[in-house]
Amino acid sequence: MTALLTPGSTHPHHDHRAFGIRFSRLGQSFGAAEKRRAVLRDVSLEVRPGEILAILGASGCGKSTLLRTAAGLDTPDTGEVLIDGDPVRGIDERCAVAFQEPRLLPWHTLRANVAMGLPRSSSASAGKARVLELLELVGLTAFAKHRPREVSGGMAQRTSLARALARNPGVLLLDEPFGALDALTRIRMQDLLLDVHRVKPTTVLLVTHDVDEALLLADRVLVLGPGEDEHGSTVAELLPVPGTRPRGRTSADLAALRSSLLSMLGVDGH
Numbered sequence: 451m452t453a454l455l456t457p458g459s460t461h462p463h464h465d466h467r468a469f470g471i472r473f474s475r476l477g478q479s480f481g482a483a484e485k486r487r488a489v490l491r492d493v494s495l496e497v498r499p500g501e502i503l504a505i506l507g508a509s510g511c512g513k514s515t516l517l518r519t520a521a522g523l524d525t526p527d528t529g530e531v532l533i534d535g536d537p538v539r540g541i542d543e544r545c546a547v548a549f550q551e552p553r554l555l556p557w558h559t560l561r562a563n564v565a566m567g568l569p570r571s572s573s574a575s576a577g578k579a580r581v582l583e584l585l586e587l588v589g590l591t592a593f594a595k596h597r598p599r600e601v602s603g604g605m606a607q608r609t610s611l612a613r614a615l616a617r618n619p620g621v622l623l624l625d626e627p628f629g630a631l632d633a634l635t636r637i638r639m640q641d642l643l644l645d646v647h648r649v650k651p652t653t654v655l656l657v658t659h660d661v662d663e664a665l666l667l668a669d670r671v672l673v674l675g676p677g678e679d680e681h682g683s684t685v686a687e688l689l690p691v692p693g694t695r696p697r698g699r700t701s702a703d704l705a706a707l708r709s710s711l712l713s714m715l716g717v718d719g720h
Contacts, residue, residue, distance in 0.1 A: 468500040468653045469534040469544055469620035471520060477528035477682065478515055489515050491682030493529070495672065499620075500651040504664035506715065507674035511683040513657040516674070517623045520655065521545045533621060543569075546619035550626040552610040554598040560609045561585065561594040567616030584612040587646060604635035608642065615650070624656045628663070640666060644695060661711045665691055665704045673714050687714060 476493040479486045489512040497503050505513045518524040520531050522542040531538040533545070546567065554563045564584055568577045585591045588608040598606050607627060614622060624643075628636045640663060647654065658664055664671050668691050675686030689711075692703055 467620055468651055470499045471497040471621060471653060471655070472532040472535075473516070473520075473529070474532065475529035476516075476519065476526050476531065478512065478519060478524065478526050479682070488682030490519075490526075490674075490684070492684050493674075495685055495688060497653060497655065498669075499653055501669045502647065502654040502656060502667055504656045504658055504668035504671045505674065506658065506661065506664055506671060506711065507683060507686075508715065509659075511674045511676075513674060514625050517547065517625050517655055517657055520621065521547050521623055523547075542621075543617065544619060545621040545623055546614040546617060547623045547625065548607075548610050548614040548627045550629045552598070552603075552606040554606055554609060554613075556598050559595050559597055560590055560601065560605075563598070563609055564612045564616055567613035569617045580616060584615055587615070587649070588612045588642060602635070603631055604639060607631065607635075607639060611639075611642070611646070615646070615652075618650075619652060622652045622654045624654060626657050626659065629659065636663075643667060661708055661715070662699070664711070665701075665708060666697055666699060667695075671711065673711065675714070 473493050473495050476490055477488070478490040479488045481487050493516065505516065507513050515524060519526050520533075520538065522538045522540045522545070533542060554560075555566070558566075561581055564581045565577060568580060572580065582591070582594075585594050588611060590605060590608055590612070593601055593605060598609070601609075611627070628639045631639060644667065656664070656667060671687075671689050671691060672685065673687040673689070674683040676683060689707065691707065693701070697704070
């Protein structure tokens with residue numbers, strides 16, 4: 451996908467600030483008392499400001515729970531999450547979340563859906579300018595007045611990403627945002643995310659099942675796995691991805707790391 455933004459592009463909001471995240475001995479369980487199941491246990495790590503951290507692990511290991519806890523959508527049983535040094539207490543306005551499904555309102559235009567992500571304090575003129583900026587950023591200016599049923603799945607997901615960016619978040623939480631897309635659209639969305647991050651280097655936590663996607667996009671890869679007693683997932687590995695972005699999709703330099711990650715996930719990488 452050709453980059454949507456060129457070095458000469460001008461966009462407001464250059465005061466953007468990315469926030470660091472600290473997970474401190476995080477524990478989370480779900481269910482009634484007699485059937486309560488530990489999902490996360492003693493998870494501790496630090497995410498650097500402006501970093502893209504990919505999160506891998508088997509289905510049900512707590513990847514989405516980790517994101518929801520960072521956003522303040524779930525309250526941990528033990529431990530805490532700190533953003534920019536401040537504990538998360540309830541839904542945190544410094545974070546924005548994009549899910550696998552775009553979750554757009556079908557009766558609104560794409561422009562109106564993006565506007566729903568604006569801070570409540572935005573003036574009408576500033577809000578309109580911000581929405582137009584974001585539609586340009588994700589390549590949807592020509593489709594601003596279309597409704598979700600009138601555009602492709604990839605366009606709907608681009609709209610979801612623009613809505614998440616509307617409040618200029620310091621942390622962007624992405625829960626398998628490209629998982630439901632066809633292969634070609636997924637590649638285009640990956641390139642778009644890199645374009646957006648280049649212009650607005652927000653701290654990104656990306657949940658994915660795709661090892662190649664993690665290696666393409668991330669600075670580091672977190673692998674969640676069972677603890678010693680297999681009650682709740684914890685940090686199994688936290689590995690740096692060599693090289694700088696943009697990386698080749700078939701880079702030989704990443705072959706050994708790819709094989710190691712697949713092995714950790716119980717997949718034969720050969």
